[in-house]
Amino acid sequence: MVSGFSKKTKAEKMIWISQQFHNPKEALQVLNTYNHSDKTLQTLHDEFIENALTNFYMPLGIAPNFNINGTTLTIPMAIEESSVVAAASNAAKFWSAKGGFKAQTLGTEKVGHVHFMYHGDPIKLQRFFEKQKDVLLASTEAITQNMRSRGGGITALTLVDKRDAISGYYQLDVRFETLDAMGANFINSCLEQLAKTLRELAGQYAEFSEIEKDIEIVMSILSNYVPNCLVKASVSCPVDELLATPEDSRLFAEKFVQAIRIADAEPYRAVTHNKGIMNGIDAVVIASGNDFRAVAAGVHAFAAMSGQYRSLSKAEIKDDVFHFSLTIPLAVGTVGGLTKLHPLVRWCHELMGTPNAKELMHIIAVAGLAQNFAAVKSLVTTGIQQGHMKMHLLNILNQMGATENEKQTVVEHFKYNTVSHHAVVEVLEKLRAS
Numbered sequence: 001m002v003s004g005f006s007k008k009t010k011a012e013k014m015i016w017i018s019q020q021f022h023n024p025k026e027a028l029q030v031l032n033t034y035n036h037s038d039k040t041l042q043t044l045h046d047e048f049i050e051n052a053l054t055n056f057y058m059p060l061g062i063a064p065n066f067n068i069n070g071t072t073l074t075i076p077m078a079i080e081e082s083s084v085v086a087a088a089s090n091a092a093k094f095w096s097a098k099g100g101f102k103a104q105t106l107g108t109e110k111v112g113h114v115h116f117m118y119h120g121d122p123i124k125l126q127r128f129f130e131k132q133k134d135v136l137l138a139s140t141e142a143i144t145q146n147m148r149s150r151g152g153g154i155t156a157l158t159l160v161d162k163r164d165a166i167s168g169y170y171q172l173d174v175r176f177e178t179l180d181a182m183g184a185n186f187i188n189s190c191l192e193q194l195a196k197t198l199r200e201l202a203g204q205y206a207e208f209s210e211i212e213k214d215i216e217i218v219m220s221i222l223s224n225y226v227p228n229c230l231v232k233a234s235v236s237c238p239v240d241e242l243l244a245t246p247e248d249s250r251l252f253a254e255k256f257v258q259a260i261r262i263a264d265a266e267p268y269r270a271v272t273h274n275k276g277i278m279n280g281i282d283a284v285v286i287a288s289g290n291d292f293r294a295v296a297a298g299v300h301a302f303a304a305m306s307g308q309y310r311s312l313s314k315a316e317i318k319d320d321v322f323h324f325s326l327t328i329p330l331a332v333g334t335v336g337g338l339t340k341l342h343p344l345v346r347w348c349h350e351l352m353g354t355p356n357a358k359e360l361m362h363i364i365a366v367a368g369l370a371q372n373f374a375a376v377k378s379l380v381t382t383g384i385q386q387g388h389m390k391m392h393l394l395n396i397l398n399q400m401g402a403t404e405n406e407k408q409t410v411v412e413h414f415k416y417n418t419v420s421h422h423a424v425v426e427v428l429e430k431l432r433a434s
């Protein structure tokens with residue numbers, strides 16, 4: 001046990017933790033290596049979280065040639081997995097020759113709740129709520145003023161009886177429009193104010209008995225499940241134009257649609273299928289400085305909305321046209337949070353043409369659809385290992401400390417041979433021995 005750890009300076013923390021390692025000097029060296037030499041930048045990073053010791057780097061790649069609603073765009077992707085950026089780039093190029101991606105925002109509503117317990121007459125509670133609704137809303141005016149002046153704010157406030165789920169459980173269900181902000185802080189501030197006012201008003205409400213006056217606020221928090229903050233990305237083209245020949249194209253389109261049906265019907269496949277979609281989504285969500293945990297939680301809940309976990313994407317062939325689309329809930333922001341604070345995040349926003357929140361939703365959904373298209377295309381044709389292992393080859397070579405010359409020779413060899421970890425080790429060892 002260590003006491004007062006958070007009070008130690010960063011240097012003291014680094015030394016203390018390094019001493020827990022077999023080789024403290026080496027452990028400290030690793031931490032130092034990843035600390036940035038630019039002191040101002042490092043301090044900025046250190047202040048994002050508590051007990052920061054160093055930086056955990058993630059590669060930032062770019063996928064060019066995305067045509068989204070007629071505009072050509074390069075998408076930044078922060079991801080550690082090989083093949084993902086290459087797959088996105090290939091899908092971008094493939095679809096830019098076929099009219100590009102279409103994207104539309106289907107809704108922007110955010111949601112939050114005051115969860116509370118009330119053990120009394122439900123009709124009295126409803127009457128109380130209707131009488132006090134304006135007062136409740138008015139109590140948030142100082143918080144919502146800025147947002148309202150820009151056209152956002154609280155869009156709905158309702159009382160929800162949840163006693164079917166838990167005895168005495170009710171909610172204030174609050175809907176929000178947060179414009180270009182993800183809005184978590186704004187929403188939570190509004191909810192905490194509503195909770196406070198609710199309790200105060202109930203305490204003074206003459207028609208309530210003493211027990212009824214004692215509303216118990218359990219918690220006030222936004223929901224990361226945002227099924228009305230939706231974006232749809234899609235592509236389509238005549239079936240016969242999908243691949244080089246109409247025969248290949250038709251076979252491909254049919255297998256592709258089958259693959260999507262399987263992902264819709266079979267949760268084991270749906271999870272991996274949607275993981276491929278998240279490869280694209282998370283990479284852009286991270287690069288844009290947004291909260292990928294919130295996005296992932298909401299997206300997966302949406303995938304299970306029917307009561308079964310299903311594919312997030314849909315594909316069909318209709319009148320000889322291949323249609324492929326992805327609809328997902330996405331609560332992301334282009335102002336606030338890390339978006340202006342983190343220099344590389346700012347750079348990524350500029351790369352994407354400084355999008356507003358709706359445009360960023362379009363870009364993220366398109367990245368997810370592109371990723372899914374590339375994965376399923378590989379799966380129903382060559383299989384994913386062929387491309388994947390070639391990309392993985394460099395990782396293996398790097399792990400083995402291969403020189404640039406060795407890399408070139410080994411990569412050349414595997415243009416004509418199947419990549420496996422064992423085969424790469426063997427070829428490199430032979431090369432070194434010769």
Ligand code: MEV
Nearest residue numbers: 272273275276375376384
């Ligand atoms: C790997 O990161 C993602 C895939 O497994 C997705 C899929 O199976 O659709 C290739």
